[in-house]
Amino acid sequence: MLKRMIIYVVICSFAFLNGCGKEPTKQISEQHIETKTIGNPTAQEVLRMDSNANIFMYKDTIYNAGVPWVDELKLTKGIQVTEITHQSNNGKAFNNGSANKLEVGTKIFRVKERNDILIAETGRGDIRFYQLVEG
Template sequence: MKRMMMYVVLCSFSFSLLMGCGKEPAKQMSDQQSEMNAIGNPTAQDVLSMDANANILMYEDTIYHAGVPWVEALQLTKDVQLTEIRRQSKVGTDFQNGTANQLEAGTKIFRVKERNDILIAETEKGDIRFYQLVEG
């Protein structure tokens, strides 16, 4: 009888242990999925909440940021015009493609020949370089 009772307790404990271990990976996957959903490219709201004076624009659902020192040091050649700024907004949640917070509506935006992650805005005060902000 003692042997039978010990066997039942041991089986119950083993089963509980296995069930507990089986649930943990599923929970971990759920946590990882939630974390993956939270990770992504910075939004206009993200950038402006860190620096209200940041000079940004949105092109093809991606935020571009001006004032990156190493970008300013590059030798770049302005290529074809891609778009122009359609609207200006200081509110990050209002951003959509063609929105900038400091550039005026009508500002022309150009691609550069040397890189795919930099755009140039042509303004009356001179060209401004914008670097693509992506997670990665």
Template sequence: MKIWVLMIIISSALVLAGCNASTEKMEEKKSSSQYNMGNPTPQEVLEGRPDANIMMVQDIVLLSGIDWVNEEELTKDELLLEITLQTDDAAKFVNGAANELPVGTKVYRVKERGDILIADTDKGDVRYYKLVEG
């Protein structure tokens, strides 16, 4: 009888130790950039692609230079905003910020799609695609 009680106590201790180790590993994953739920941040985009041309609108990062987006037949719609901040520092990104578009650049909605915006620049239109998870 004493042996059975001892075996149950030892088994319980091993199970609890294993659960604790699993919980610690989950917490490590949550705090790392590999375990990100939600839309990508400017920091994440620029870490993966330092040369990316991005802007932030309505708390969403948009990326230019996507081939299929540039091939779409699109029509500019209403003015959405003007770029208010140009910065290369991803930590300073706020709505209306861009890393390549100059301050004052007008950004328009697109009639055909809700996930693409068009920036009207001196060199022509630049299309941006919303980077959303899911």
């Protein structure tokens, strides 16, 4: 009788512990499904958040004008790195050289002081653009 009772307690303990071990695995699996990949903003995302944004794409990265602290910096225009080759208000159609407000042919320059700011040279004056990156 004692032997049966010990076997019963061992079997019940094993079943209980085995059941507890499966639940966390299920929770981890469900959490993995909900994980989203985060990356740099796309033209479509930027224009969805602000339809009046002034943006262009260079080296697969969106640059945005109108950032107050960027406009206040003392910067020196460096070498030309690209120019606008396509104009579109459709964020899905954006690729390198695309802009939504800058005219085709607008020249884009680096600045000597920073790597995350570019300057567009326009007939109305220079416009500073800040690199939009995640993180």
